[in-house]
Amino acid sequence: MIYLFFVKHYSTVWIYCSFSTVCILEQNFDGIILICQSYEQLPDELECLKAPLQDYSAVDCCVGEEISLTKIRNVTLATKLNKIRNKTNALLFLLLCSLVFDFSACLYQCNLVIFLCHQPLEVREHKSSPHKVAVLGIWVKNQAQGEAVTELATALESGRLVYRDIGGSDPERMAAPRVAEYVQAVFKDSPVTVTVVSNLNTLEKEYPCLAAVNRCANTVPRHQARVIKLLYCGEGPIQQTLMVVGKGITYDTGGADIKAGGIMAGMHRDKCGSAAVAGFFQILAKLKPKHLKVVGAMAMVRNSVGSDCYVADELVVSRAGRRIRVGNTDAEGRMVMVDLLCEMKEQALKEVSPQLFTIATLTGHAIRAMGPHYSIIMDNGAAQRSGNALQWQKAGEVLGDLFEVSTIRREDYEFHKGKSEYEEILQSNNLPSSATPRGHQTPAAFLIMASGLDKHGVDSDKPLPYSHIDIAGSSGPFPGVPTGAPILAMATKYLEL
Template sequence: MIQDGLKEHGEPMITVSKKKMSAWSGDMLAVLVVPQADGSLHIEEPVLQTYLAKAGKSGDFSGKAGQSFLLYPDDDLPCRRLLFVGLGDKPKSREEIRLAGGLVGQKAMDIKAVTLAVAWSDVDLAMQDMGECCTEGLLLGQYRFSKYKKSIADDEKPVFLKKISFFPHEAVAACRRGVRLGEVAARAGKTARDMANEPGSGWTAEEFAVFGRGLSTKSPITCTVFGTRELRRHKMGGVLAVNQGSEGEAKMVILSYRCPRQDADTLLLVGKGLTFDSGGISLKPGAGMEDMKYDMCGGAAVMAAMAAIGEEQPEHVNVVGVVPATDNMPGPAAVKPGDIISSYSGKTIEVINTDAEGRLLLMDALAYGIKNFKPSAVVDLATLTGAVIIGLGHHYTGLMSNDDGLAAKVQEAGSRCGEPVWRLPLGEEYSKQLKSEVADLKNVGGKPAGTITAAAFLQEFVGETPWVHLDIAGTAWNFTEKSYVPKGPSGIGARTLIDLVRNWA
């Protein structure tokens, strides 16, 4: 299913060339432009400089970040279209290049280009970063999900790039390495978006299991899937409780990658895989409930990241991904407010609100992963609370952690990927809100600091293991509008996890 979706928006062939960009022939040549200190515009190749000067003299293009100017060149250039894209004054961040790449990708779709060349000069950024981030922006900016649209007019059908050529002015080998990294990360982001875009009836716990098993057939990743029988045997009362009102069987998908090093750290990634959330007996309002198919975006991020890890096969770190998956429905056997359940860890939970179900999935997955894989660090991702949207809007993912060093690593990875996080506090004062009169814990701590008390609940199941919790409820969909982020699911988290693994030390 996801493989079909990836075919829809294509996997273009990407090359990096030492040749002159002005000699390239194809649908569109895009040149990323940095204005000089005096405001003038300059490109080394004379024929392109002529067109750039014309664009500047028109008054419609100054090289400001986000500006673009499309020309149809004469016979002195073999390309059919020439696009200038402004980068602003000496861009130094990876995100600025990613945004420019997304803009180029969108412009290519507007003119239905299938071949594209991209060039730049005078940029204060490492050439590997240039190749990586421009590739990410291009490919993610071309993302579309029209799988279920059966009556699209020919002139409205999306046309995707089939061939992309980069023309760096130096360090061609470094650019090639970056392009390769960008391809893998963009593919992961698109995969996570594909999963999230599927309807709740089209992407179920079983689809998570099928995807995981598929990874094990084409990469050195092993896949284990727990169904109802295994969940009962392991006494995973949280996953089973959430699944009680559902028709379909719950799954826990466990993916493991082992690197060649015997003394390598193990990084555990856990993603909430709630494929549709009605709220259960604590039923959600009808308005906006269709968006609850996105409640599995944490699981999608982990799955997509594990696919990339299986492809790149890092030599310095072991990675385990765990996705507990089910939907949350108000069927006749559904868990009820006031019920008391037992977790994998042995702790008992008083269910106050059945719509606070994600933490019940994660508590079993975290406890199981830590006990059985003994990781050096744990990162979990979940669309866990609406409260994080009130606090941070749709621009930052909420981060809570018991370890400053790990928190800093995740913050840096998010920054490098254009997926920013904001750290919120944890402490005993928040944990006190979870005390129950009849069980070890309540599953909610009231309205005050709802995002933090949800993390405090999860903290009860990680012990002393360094751990980061990412609440992506505000960023998994309706994320900050960007040239490479479409409306709907953003694919948030997948690229951050990949970057974290790549730079793990």
């Protein structure tokens, strides 16, 4: 159960100063946030809290069942934490978590509380105070524990902050050129190298499927596409190479297959796959893991509608040389990623122990199949043989970044085979994914086929492990704040948290 209690004055604690600098300070706190199973289990050091909690539980039957707030020493509180944050500037909170110290649980609880303190980018840019909470302290008995938790929690939250800035901001504030500027600023003077591709001729030559989606938006300079490439190389000999492509649709009108009936609202969130790529690189920049190389690509494109938009029935030849028939312009996410995935495939053949990924808010079917709150991961044969998807699922359990596992089947590949001699591959049928059987699995098969990864399966001389991750259900509610999925699971799995 989670109990939140607020009180003035407490002892020496570990502090987050503006979510970045860690130090030991004597601090007068505006409130205490207590996370535990039962206040009866409080240790001797917190004996002073037992009496107020017992008194409060006598008048509030919800204590022990849900989040509870109480008033101690005349601290005036609103009924909900978010109301307190919004009405009061520069609050100082002390977090009491994991009374019997468990590192993973403490890290999870820290990130949960910091997440509640998030201030959206547009708000930060128009208010004098960049944070809702000025200082967050963590109560621990051991200095080394405090240092380790604060370092990791700060790094993880910095990644989620980047994710939320890109993924949650409106389609003009985070139009593709401005995303590129933001990413360049974030990684200035860091171990991450950033390269931005903006030239239309280069986009058309190297990424023809992406260029087709960009064709309409390209007539508006502030909406023109960007491919943002990120590179991190850890110290020492490289033992593993991660290669990640993110879907970054800055706004999805549906294109010529326009989204109707009011379902276009919220489509600025269709860039959360690319936001996850940037967020993960921010964690890498903070923690600097050794022996790891990570290559990232953010496909930042607006799927606009107009006289120059790409349309169903068009034939587009992918970077891998596959003739693709467009079936539905609202299936643009797979189009903007497929050539970048092909480029990653080409590079992967030269890398040490490569693993390829695509991350996207790709299908409504993902939500229909698994419900909200869950990411879905699907392995190709080479990744499945190593148990990759199950490892991701296990890693996600550690910090509450939850996964369901799906399987790519033969009929998914059959679904995307060309239906006439004109095309080799059908991009999509003309139905929404949510109305299509296996609507979240078939796009993974398309990405494999259209990128040429089907030539690198388990029966090839050079098999390449690849996984597709659909975060349509887990990326966060709208209206609401993006969650940061799946970067906590990624960090847990590959950075050995």
